[in-house]
Amino acid sequence: MIARTLTIARKELLHIVRDRRTLAVMFFLPVMQLFLMGYAATTDIEHLRTAVLDADRTPQSRELIEAYRASNYFDIVGYVENEETLARMVDDGEVRAGLLIPTGYGEDVAAGRTADVAFVIDGSDPNVANTVYAASQQVGQAQGIRFIERRLGVKAEDMPGVEVHPRVWYNPAMKSANFMIPGLIAMVLFTLTIMLTALAIVREREQGTIEQLMVTPIRPIELIVGKVIPYVFVAFFDVLEVLAIGVFWFGVPIHGSLSLLLLLAALFLMTSLGIGIFVSSVANTQQEAMLVVWLMLLPSIFLAGFFFPIEAMPGFLQALSYLVPLRYMLVIIRGIILKGVGLEVLATQVVALVIFGAVIMVFAATRFRKRLE
Amino acid sequence: MGNDVIETHNLTKRFKHVTAVDGLNLSIRRGEIFGLLGPDGAGKTTTIRMLCAIMDPSEGSARVAGFDTVREPEEIKKRIGYMPQQFSLYGDLTVLENLTFFADVFQVERQEREERIARLLDFARLTEFQKRRAAHLSGGMQKKLALACTLIHRPEIIFLDEPTTGVDPVSRREFWDILTELHVQGVTLFVSTPYMDEAERCSRVALMFEGSVIVCDVPERIKGLVEGELLELRPERLREASRVIGELPGVLEVQTYGDLLHVFVDDAARRAPAIQEALAGAGIAVQGLRQTRPRMEDAFISLIRKRLGERE
Numbered sequence: 001m002i003a004r005t006l007t008i009a010r011k012e013l014l015h016i017v018r019d020r021r022t023l024a025v026m027f028f029l030p031v032m033q034l035f036l037m038g039y040a041a042t043t044d045i046e047h048l049r050t051a052v053l054d055a056d057r058t059p060q061s062r063e064l065i066e067a068y069r070a071s072n073y074f075d076i077v078g079y080v081e082n083e084e085t086l087a088r089m090v091d092d093g094e095v096r097a098g099l100l101i102p103t104g105y106g107e108d109v110a111a112g113r114t115a116d117v118a119f120v121i122d123g124s125d126p127n128v129a130n131t132v133y134a135a136s137q138q139v140g141q142a143q144g145i146r147f148i149e150r151r152l153g154v155k156a157e158d159m160p161g162v163e164v165h166p167r168v169w170y171n172p173a174m175k176s177a178n179f180m181i182p183g184l185i186a187m188v189l190f191t192l193t194i195m196l197t198a199l200a201i202v203r204e205r206e207q208g209t210i211e212q213l214m215v216t217p218i219r220p221i222e223l224i225v226g227k228v229i230p231y232v233f234v235a236f237f238d239v240l241e242v243l244a245i246g247v248f249w250f251g252v253p254i255h256g257s258l259s260l261l262l263l264l265a266a267l268f269l270m271t272s273l274g275i276g277i278f279v280s281s282v283a284n285t286q287q288e289a290m291l292v293v294w295l296m297l298l299p300s301i302f303l304a305g306f307f308f309p310i311e312a313m314p315g316f317l318q319a320l321s322y323l324v325p326l327r328y329m330l331v332i333i334r335g336i337i338l339k340g341v342g343l344e345v346l347a348t349q350v351v352a353l354v355i356f357g358a359v360i361m362v363f364a365a366t367r368f369r370k371r372l373e
Numbered sequence: 374m375g376n377d378v379i380e381t382h383n384l385t386k387r388f389k390h391v392t393a394v395d396g397l398n399l400s401i402r403r404g405e406i407f408g409l410l411g412p413d414g415a416g417k418t419t420t421i422r423m424l425c426a427i428m429d430p431s432e433g434s435a436r437v438a439g440f441d442t443v444r445e446p447e448e449i450k451k452r453i454g455y456m457p458q459q460f461s462l463y464g465d466l467t468v469l470e471n472l473t474f475f476a477d478v479f480q481v482e483r484q485e486r487e488e489r490i491a492r493l494l495d496f497a498r499l500t501e502f503q504k505r506r507a508a509h510l511s512g513g514m515q516k517k518l519a520l521a522c523t524l525i526h527r528p529e530i531i532f533l534d535e536p537t538t539g540v541d542p543v544s545r546r547e548f549w550d551i552l553t554e555l556h557v558q559g560v561t562l563f564v565s566t567p568y569m570d571e572a573e574r575c576s577r578v579a580l581m582f583e584g585s586v587i588v589c590d591v592p593e594r595i596k597g598l599v600e601g602e603l604l605e606l607r608p609e610r611l612r613e614a615s616r617v618i619g620e621l622p623g624v625l626e627v628q629t630y631g632d633l634l635h636v637f638v639d640d641a642a643r644r645a646p647a648i649q650e651a652l653a654g655a656g657i658a659v660q661g662l663r664q665t666r667p668r669m670e671d672a673f674i675s676l677i678r679k680r681l682g683e684r685e
């Protein structure tokens with residue numbers, strides 16, 4: 001029993017090491033995904049390319065521009081002469097924001113009147129636009145307070161007032177990477193194992209080798225377990241790989257227990273391996289298998305709350321999301337990495353994964369018979 | 374009865390649109406080389422899959438090595454070897470790795486394994502290619518490797534599905550020599566083939582057509598089933614010649630073989646001049662009109678035609 005399982009595992013390992021393409025997919029795809037998500041899918045704004053139309057050209061206007069530059073949110077990449085040029089630059093995507101200081105700004109400031117400036121924001125990405133909007137307001141208000149200080153000859157700290165100190169828990173720097181990378185670990189675990197196991201088993205069917213195996217005394221369970229063993233190791237390697245890059249490159253701190261994280265990742269692996277085996281039992285070719293996997297993955301990723309919070313979804317989608325195993329793993333992994341919580345908090349999710357894993361595994365394994373249709 | 378290692382009773386397999394195997398009754402004795410002959414789509418592969426207990430029949434039953442294919446498939450699998458029609462080994466594994474893999478799956482004892490693999494490599498004339506990946510072998514060598522893999526656990530019965538299709542004539546002969554060696558060792562062989570000439574090397578053959586067996590007998594007797602005598606000729610304008618000859622009296626059947634015509638007649642001596650005359654009349658030149666012995670192929674084509682004729 002064990003001997004035959006290991007025989008299959010050894011053979012599968014040979015397939016893996018001899019297939020450069022699969023090897024590349026296994027080890028570089030997660031890294032690629034990580035860098036893509038870590039950088040491209042970020043909603044953090046820093047050094048946003050900004051153009052300035054300074055019609056005023058006074059020391060006061062230059063001071064304001066300097067305040068924007070100093071905020072680190074905005075990079076002043078150019079000065080324009082008129083609004084048309086600014087509009088064109090925003091259209092072309094050359095800049096994402098524009099600061100317009102009208103003539104009379106310096107005069108108004110000097111006279112102690114309210115001075116108006118305009119701030120143009122490219123709103124095509126609402127997430128970015130929101131952050132930019134807040135940042136532009138903040139810089140303006142800070143400048144306003146500085147005027148008041150100067151006029152009254154006092155320091156803002158010495159005046160009465162209410163200051164709200166927002167404290168962002170779990171991800172204090174509010175970096176998207178911190179939010180994305182734990183989710184990505186779950187996703188890598190999910191997509192890669194489903195895809196690899198499904199393809200590995202379907203390949204035997206597609207190449208007809210399954211027919212030769214069927215006339216051997218091998219048991220379905222030996223075949224399945226033997227075939228997935230190497231991919232369990234690959235999956236764990238990938239998890240550690242993504243985790244290491246997350247910690248050392250993106251500086252994502254792990255607040256909780258690493259061993260708990262790996263343990264629950266193993267539990268989650270049951271579910272994704274089960275789904276992979278199931279897919280292999282419905283698909284006859286590798287192409288079919290890929291199609292089925294993608295049809296399943298895309299809704300899963302959205303419904304699980306990988307990109308957008310589940311709470312923001314319409315009610316029926318929220319209900320549907322309970323059927324997506326990835327949802328539970330996302331809560332677990334974000335919980336452990338970002339919040340440092342333990343089993344006592346994650347119990348519900350763990351139970352859900354145990355149930356999913358057991359049901360899917362049993363279902364998938366019984367579908368696999370040593371018979372041709 | 375006790376000597377029959379393969380028995381089928383009304384074995385039938387229906388797919389959605391076709392009945393691939395239709396009420397098959399066969400009994401094959403220990404030590405035979407049994408040939409299952411038939412054109413493409415006759416149902417050979419489906420029959421073999423059912424006998425190897427990897428496909429359930431829609432109706433009827435089969436016993437192989439004394440076990441029922443549906444109820445005791447695993448007992449059968451210990452005792453048989455199956456070489457599928459398509460190459461079903463691992464192309465990215467070497468010759469030796471493939472053999473070792475199947476030895477392990479069949480749990481061949483360690484000390485015996487080395488020796489048996491060496492012997493099979495030698496037997497299949499593959500010893501010098503043992504480090505080569507299976508995908509890089511020639512078609513004939515792949516077939517021999519597949520055979521070696523099916524022999525690793527010393528099966529009593531071997532099923533070979535079109536083992537020589539797509540193999541050059543020299544390798545084909547060599548392959549049959551290997552099969553004959555196995556036969557001598559007492560192994561029962563069940564071989565399917567679309568090549569009629571290979572039937573001559575079998576102890577018995579069944580001709581399968583559209584799911585049923587038209588005839589099942591020793592090769593000599595099947596050849597005897599052909600009615601009339603056979604004339605062979607090489608005319609110009611084959612199709613026209615065939616039509617002209619077909620209309621003559623005393624002509625039973627006309628078959629085409631490449632650029633040859635085979636004409637079955639009631640009396641060769643009497644009809645040969647008439648044929649020559651008729652072709653000359655139609656302005657068709659003829660080379661080498663002569664009487665020959667019917668071959669297996671003639672017999673089968675003639676029998677299949679008769680079957681088709683009956684249906685109409």
Ligand SMILES: Nc1ncnc2c1ncn2[C@@H]1O[C@H](COP(=O)(O)OP(=O)(O)OP(=O)(O)O)[C@@H](O)[C@H]1O
Binds near residue numbers: 389411415419567
């Ligand atoms: N899995 C299947 N599903 C549906 N129809 C099938 C299946 N397998 C075979 N058939 C059909 O059953 C008939 C017999 O096929 P089979 O493969 O047994 O013939 P064969 O004699 O082996 O032919 P070939 O020389 O092409 O290998 C064919 O019409 C084929 O299309």
Ligand SMILES: [Mg+2]
Binds near residue numbers: 419458535
């Ligand atoms: Mg076939």
